[in-house]
Amino acid sequence: MIFKIIKNDFKRKKIVTAAVFVFITMAVILGASATNIISNLIQSMSELKAHAVPADIAQMHAGKFDQSGIDKFTQDQSEHIALQETMVLLSIDGRDIHFGNNQTMVGTVQDISFVVQNRKFDFILDLNNEKLDIRKGELAVPIYFMEVYNLKLGDTITLDSKGYRKEFIISEYARDYEMNAPLTSSKRFVVNQSDYDEMIEKQTGELEYLIEFRLKENGDSQVVQTAYIDAGLPANGPTVGGELFLLFNALSDAAIAMIIILISFLLVIIASLCIQLTFLATIDEDLKEIGVMKAMGISRKDIKKVYLNKYRIMSAAAGIIGYLLSFIVVNLFNGNMRLYISSELSGNLKYVLSLIAPVVVYLMIVLYCQKVLRKVDKISAVEALRSDIMERGKKRKYSFPLLSNRLFTINIYMGLRDVWKRFKLYRLLIFIFIACTFIVILPLNIYNTMNSPEFSTYMGIGKCDMRIDLRKTDTITADFARLQEDLENDPDIEKYAAYITCSYQVKNAEGSWDYILIETGDFSVFPLEYLEGRAPERAREISISFANASTDGLNKKVGDDVVVRASGIDKTFKVCGIYQDITNGGKTAKADASLGLNEESVLWYIVNINTTPGVDIRNKMEYFQNAYHSAQVNDIKEYTQQTLGNMIDQLGVIAIGGIAIALIIVVLITSLFLKMLLSKDGSQIAIMRSMGLTTQNIKNQYTAGTLSVLVLGIILGVVASDFLGEIMVSAAMSSMGAARIQFVNIAWQTWLLCPLALIAVVGITISLSCKVAVEEDLSVVLRS
């Protein structure tokens, strides 16, 4: 009997039931996909780590090198250090690597080096997470380059450097735990030992050393780093800790997972709002039915069973379908992870963790139903049958009388006042429109921000037209001097500023010495936006990056003193400002030229340039690139693109996906909402029709109401995604070194294009789904 009632109920409310079902399923799909991504990320990162065995401390060094000192140090620190291995990197200029149709890797911001597989740890893996074993004449290409240059297995890569020419066949892709991420600015190509020896012999590139330590289980990383520096061992490059590798690797996937979790969270809200909407819309009818059942003598328990079982069956079925579908849908989101972290995301954790989504959704729905049914418990059969008598005698102040309308036609006014009068019903729709606008605008804002030249602010760079990087070569100092002279005499150059970055020792909060990268130069030419304070202007002033200022960095505020050791002399500097920087692990500083150079540890020279108005920047860039072979010439946008390109591309996909999801939700919810509203208002519509209102008159009322709700939702949604979104993104980015992200808001997109698209879609949906024509005879509805 009860089963029959449930079956009939499904039959009777086909569309509403189907819509609620679809939303529960969608919420489960996305919720399960997000948990799937996170569990995959956790599991596959640890698997990748287990296979790659990355270093806990990695110290870069270029120049004079002596392994015996390091061996002795390792022995002395055997309490902390388990293994030590030095990887010798053969640096190759991108212009010397040829592939495809006369293409080279010139212009990449990545430092390229050729290496052979390590013996003890820090293994570079293939796509099956197996240690790479490269045969003679073959090489493994980093996944980053495979994607950027669309390189295929079997393609030829030719190294043509300093008169030495050798062809390699790409036999594998290299999954490199330490240098996978686009944010890590070095990439390693793996070759066979004999090819490598030949290249070294022919002096095809500069040598750099990656001195790596693997610590014992309870080894202290900080102690080893300090002792290493105190021992005066080779250390003129940056030091990178194990956590940073993890952070860089997981960052883009974690960001994607976070955005998907956000979207699925919004969908869960939408689904529950939808169920609430169904209840609100059908409660009058349901109350009558409950009244009939009570009058028939069916027990309260059985009545509850009918209602609860209906939604139990629905949410359980939607949960199972959503859970299963999530394993297909998740493939849309985890492409990057499959490529960079693990090709076979086969862990079992995801099957368990993904169950959270359907279980949570199921519980939410059942709890909600129980809440509604508690209300039903309290009323008698008669009250349930005559729900209108509950309304009788309630004194409410009458607002929005028809005569106070001066602006709108009567039907538009009726639509608008209906929103006000039944705000409880419409507010669900407002929430949904806010959520959808948020889903559209937030990824768009993030995408636009990362894609804009303004983003350089978060990379510690002042805004300029182009940037020339000079990196370690024998002629670097001469090139730098020549470049400055050239710029001084070039009428096409409006202004320029040169900066030199060296590695310095700085006294940390514990009183020991850390290495940090300090840039010196004139920071007033291309001003950078500061979080606090300002750029160094006078002698003995230093500004530090947000990550350096934080407690796990130097733990300094504006006004604090910092002791820097330059050329063996300790100098005290006052912190004059804190800026945001996500490059170099977020830990950088800028000081006045009075700091002096650490000649042995100059890492790079950078010149920022603005051209005179009217000058073709492209031509100028080409000119400098040709004049200075060892230089990398980029415009700022290109620089951000290459460093963050992968993430920007994925964000682009998410932004488009967000728009698509939002539009689908908007269409589904609007039509569902109208369907339910119209069925709830059936008798009121019939009354208006009996008075002589045309279907168009009535349609205008519902269109005006729904569109006004949409406009309100859009305004609140845009404001929320601007302010709340900034806070959320800043919180997420603060671990990388950018604590206060300000969105680049492209007004015509956020305030015009997206709202118009939403309004157009909702408008069309309303006109298609707002069917107020009474299909049966009017009197049937009026008398029912």
Place this chain on the structure above:
Amino acid sequence: MNTILETRSLNKKVELGKNNELHILKDVDLMIEKGEFVSVMGPSGSGKSTLLYNGSGMDRMTSGSVKFKGLEISGMKEEELAKIRLSSMGFIFQDINLLKNLSLIDNVMFPALVSKDADKKAVHQKAKKLLEMTGIEKLADNNITQASGGQLQRAGICRALINDPDILFGDEPTGALDSKSASEILSILAEINKKGTTIMLVTHDVKVAAKTERILFMVDGNIVAEKKMGKFDSLRDDIMEREEILIKWLMENGF
């Protein structure tokens, strides 16, 4: 006298399922003259209300012809019929059917404000007058939850009259009211009729029918008898006597 409403061979069938059809109206011919006060009586299921709704164009007839003010309305589109309802017809229902979120006076004014060139001031004045006429002017700004059934039905009558209809249709307008309220409503309707508005009522209450001018008796989808009683004048006529005559006539016809 001019005929305001005329039906010829009016049929209404309703599908109840496969091969199961209910023939509610069977070739009904009816003529109502302008200014008449007509009531339709008959047992439950005889087709009284169906005649009212199909004759007024509110429902779609199955076959036959309906002329309103000489104009054939049976083939008209829904939107054209709506316009006629708005400008020339008024309806009063047993369930009153006021709009929930409007005050009494706004419910009354609403049909008049729908037309584009409505003069708001004039509409307001007229609504106030109608509320005065029906004795509920003090409740004008009340929500519909703050009025009794009788008061709401008066507001329903005011709404039906706001656009000066040529004919007023009533489907058991006093059916849900106590006898005092019912009697007051009938007096109001009689007053309206006196001023020239044609009224067609469906009722099963002899007391109501006795106050009307002509009574039609329906059985099984047909008008089987008709009784002309003449206009009721409370000063001249004895209502008890009219009721007795009517009861006798009804019994003769098997009611």
